[in-house]
Amino acid sequence: MYVTTPTEFAETYCVTPLQSARTQAAAAHLKSGACLYFEGDEVVWLYQVTSGVLRLSRMLADGRRQVIAFGYPGDVLGFPSDGLHHADCEALTDAVLQPVRRAHLETGDGDPALHTALLQAALREISAMQDHFMMLGRKSASEKLASFLCVLAERVGEQRGTCKQITLPMSRSDIADFLGLTTETVSRTFTQLRKSRIIAIENNNTIIIRRADALFHLSLTEAD
Amino acid sequence: MYVTTPTEFAETYCVTPLQSARTQAAAAHLKSGACLYFEGDEVVWLYQVTSGVLRLSRMLADGRRQVIAFGYPGDVLGFPSDGLHHADCEALTDAVLQPVRRAHLETGDGDPALHTALLQAALREISAMQDHFMMLGRKSASEKLASFLCVLAERVGEQRGTCKQITLPMSRSDIADFLGLTTETVSRTFTQLRKSRIIAIENNNTIIIRRADALFHLSLTEAD
């Protein structure tokens, strides 16, 4: 999941499970905190998330980190480049994944429908990343966090009375490294949203969106 | 072209022209300043750059712009998502492009080698964009500009005596919108690099790299 420019209307996400008639591998179960692969590993499998949330990240030599994306159910992770993974992937919750042989992406390998589905997932990934550029390069801290919460609400928000509630399996510093901010700034921005009564913070991992329209507006506009 | 973390050794770029035995379309010639496509256009063709430089960008409603990438010879432009372009594409110089039918990417369509080449180009694109995230989210102005110049030097730098020279077909504000900075900051950072004798500015569009090692070091390290 990237932070795309949120749309007013719910988008249709590819939550369709990838089906492979042949070479059906058993689902992979990952414990929270377990790593699926590391940067530099050879790609043997791609994975579609069935349940749970994963974190893709890259590190700089001096320790600075960028979280590339969060993997939510339906997302396909582990696209190879030159046959290698170029990010680390860690489970933020217990997770179930459907492995798919890399050959299904690269050679088709007797299952054209699966090949096409993987290709379309890769193309959607490119498009989503382009939106994310805009967010990283051109948005302020409050716009970034508002965009993030909007996308999560739309994708995995649960209706709760008249409001939507979202669960954050990632830490503040994961969010910070995803949005190109510091944990302190993320925390301050959460507080600011809470004080302006746009969100409520039930606990650190549970956010209730009280005024979705205001949040959406903030995601696109500098504070006035 | 994205700003990837520069490597010390020259990478091998895919400058291999895409070959299509059938459905060979005539090369497209574009004048400097001409637009190849706009955000929202339906994708009919992908294009491999033969010569020239193009700019891919997206706009926010309030005018903020993010330059997604610059397209240099060998690059493939116009990957569709849901059949549509999701960026504007404009030629920065006169350019020649080799059009490839979208079907060659999406259905294979009788030319497996071309299909594979396009798929690999898409996968490389994903990897390069992930590097670019690190740059947008986590690097300072001088690191950003140094990274940018390093990548350009490696990719299209011309040897000139003991130094490398690069030609910048894009404006300062194109560079700023690519790196997530303002034109003023880009200009000041250029001046700073010139005063520290790491680069020389022959004219606005021609940069000579006097100390490639220092530039490379700057691209990864906060100023000390």
Add this chain to the structure above:
DNA sequence: CGATAGCTTGAGAGTACTCAAAGTGGGTGG
């Protein structure tokens, strides 16, 4: 119930931004 990691808050500093003005260069028309 204490230890610890994660989160929040505060104060101060620094980087990049904004607004403004001057400088530069390329292109056009007189």
Add this chain to the structure above:
DNA sequence: CCACCCACTTTGAGTACTCTCAAGCTATCG
């Protein structure tokens, strides 16, 4: 051929946002 014009770039001054460093707070887990 030169002068003017316009767009682009550079430079300056002041501001603001985010970061850094530091301390206190809060939850979760032995």
